[in-house]
Amino acid sequence: MSDEILKLNPQLVWKYFYQISKIPHPSGKEAALAEAVCSWADSAGCTVDKDRAGNLRIKIPATEGHEKAPSVAIQAHLDMVCEKNTDTQFNFDTDPLQLRIVDGWVMATDTTLGADNGIGLAMGLALMEDPSCIHGPLEVLCTLDEETGLNGALNLAPSWLESNIMINTDTEDEGLFIIGCAGGADTDIYLPIEREAYDGNVFRLTVKGLKGGHSGMEINQNLGNAIHHLCNAIENLQLEAEIRLIDIRGGDKHNAIPREAEAVFASDGSLPALALSVKGLEIIMCKCLTAKEQDASLVISAASAEATPMTADSTTKVVRMLKAIPHGVVTMSIDIPLLVETSTNLANVRTKENEVIVLTSSRSSNPELLNNILGQISAVGKLAGARVNTHTGYPPWEPDFDSALIAPAKQLYSEMFNKSPEFNVIHAGLEGGIIKSRYPSLDVISFGPNIESPHSPSERTEIQSVENIYRFLCAFLTRIQINS
Ligand SMILES: [Zn+2]
Structure with missing residues (x-):
């Protein structure tokens, strides 16, 4: 089955998602995946560093000639929720996920898939070696332990990120752009x-x-x-x-x-x-x-x-x-x-x-x-x-309807897919809000491909939607970094 996954488009995204799925990464136990991400970044010629909390930041150089463009951060969490069907023998600490394709969707056999947020992470990693995407300098921010308490984001080092724009990839409906969330x-x-x-x-x-x-x-x-x-x-x-x-x-x-x-x-x-x-x-x-x-x-x-x-x-x-x-x-x-x-x-x-x-x-x-x-x-x-x-909790991400990201996202998405996207605020916690509270001048937007039933063994992500969102991500980077 792995052969079929590796043939899907965009191949770079699925290559990384497949590799991620083979390395156990429950919340709080992301060390092996973090190590792998460092070595993939190294092989791709990118620099990677870690803050004290253990969050990773990969720096992807700009496409030649665009080094002066504004830097953009792409953010995903490293951990996944581990749920399996009760009668399934599966050890999330040691066993690789078994991916399969069913009716145009990728899912895992009897377990969560970790597309939340592994597919976002795979998109960030794919940019390390995708010459077809024309972009300025990028930072891929990989946070720890989101699912149990947003802990990586809560402990993110201040004055570390160099970007003033951040794309959070932890949204699960294509065509929906999240621009704010609740605190709690x-x-x-x-x-x-x-x-x-x-x-x-x-x-x-x-x-x-x-x-x-x-x-x-x-x-x-x-x-x-x-x-x-x-x-x-x-x-x-x-x-x-x-x-x-x-x-x-x-x-x-x-x-x-x-x-x-x-x-x-x-x-x-x-x-x-x-x-x-x-x-x-x-x-x-x-x-x-x-x-x-x-x-x-x-x-x-x-x-x-x-x-x-x-x-x-x-x-x-x-x-x-x-x-x-x-x-x-x-x-x-x-x-x-x-x-x-x-x-x-x-x-x-x-x-x-x-x-x-x-x-x-x-x-x-x-x-x-x-x-x-x-x-x-x-x-x-x-x-x-x-x-x-x-408890102290975490602050809300208050929506900025004047964000400079809304107009280009709306225009580009409409041009590419012939339908208007939705911009909304959600009543749940997202890392975007917490990171913004540490970096108040950061302009944040969140989007991602269709993922159904996250946090359950029925979790699945739509293949066409992954392709759409990756193409959109690349075009969006070109538009906001190069053509702005
Ligand atoms: Zn998530």
Whole structure:
């Protein structure tokens, strides 16, 4: 199959993408790929250096005669998200990805493909040895550890890049140009709890079957939050029986809307009586959910106690605090139609011996509104008597509609593909914004080829679109560096 990939156009891009796919590069474990990138740059006659964080910068000399043109940086992250199908034997630390072509798309067998952002990286590397692309001096900036926390970009050396223009390649829809993104910050809430002996039956109450989704890009879909639905149910059950929480847990990563949550509790109620109430509460839950989530379930079953129950007071405090922590869209943009401006995700709850720990993740394209929602979450935690740790987070990339890159991108894309591109701001974090906060005079734009289902084993990238975007990138460099 590798032969077929290497025959695809543009061959230089696919050559590098193929080589990248053979070197394991999960987030935080990019060293082998970074080393390979250095040696490829070396062989291509380009210089490469590293900042203290480990980000790489390759300098590609200008096409002869264009050395005086303004320098442009092309940026991609080195790491990839590692997801595989559950029944697949695959070790992301050691195994090369198995690429294949299906219906005009490249994908990997049973794993993520890493086209996010490997295809952008391959385009940057291809420019090292592509005589057909006429450009000025280039810097290819390869950042570390984007997927787990934008860490390479957050620790990027200041006064290092020489370019005043940067192209971020981490956008996944051809014809969409991103010119701004939200900033964000997480909050940890530590609520102390007390436990006491309580003699009752023990039950497990579970919310399952919600869709979940990305806490930025999909927060506008009104997807159910399993933790909130679980707490609604517990509060209703408290009307008819004594409930003493033993354990409550739900959610996963900070950027995922919780799909599942469960509580283990002791109660003076009986299983048949509680199960009857739970049936009714399940119907009410489903009435709160959209048509997409009607498979959601609320189920109670008998369980055994693995810890002493919380006091009545602690139980009520935990449930009320979780219910009061906001979740979902907070404000919509007035300037940009349909753009979520501010949102927050009640992402995760877990129980320890002496405390319940909650994680929330908030975003806004307005730094003041981000502070407001963080302040609101902190106030809820403190009202409940919790210790609150608000993280520093990362700043938004505020769109510059007067950017000198918008007009040439629009004109060139329309000329080449006979359709007008879209310029938009997204409600998610992109490295472009963080890098811009370190280099305030940098003019940044982001674009890339079609990539579907990134971060899942169905990830795939469209071959024609890779060709289109690479051709566009080369022509765009010529236009903004040489013909401006
Ligand atoms: Zn990415």
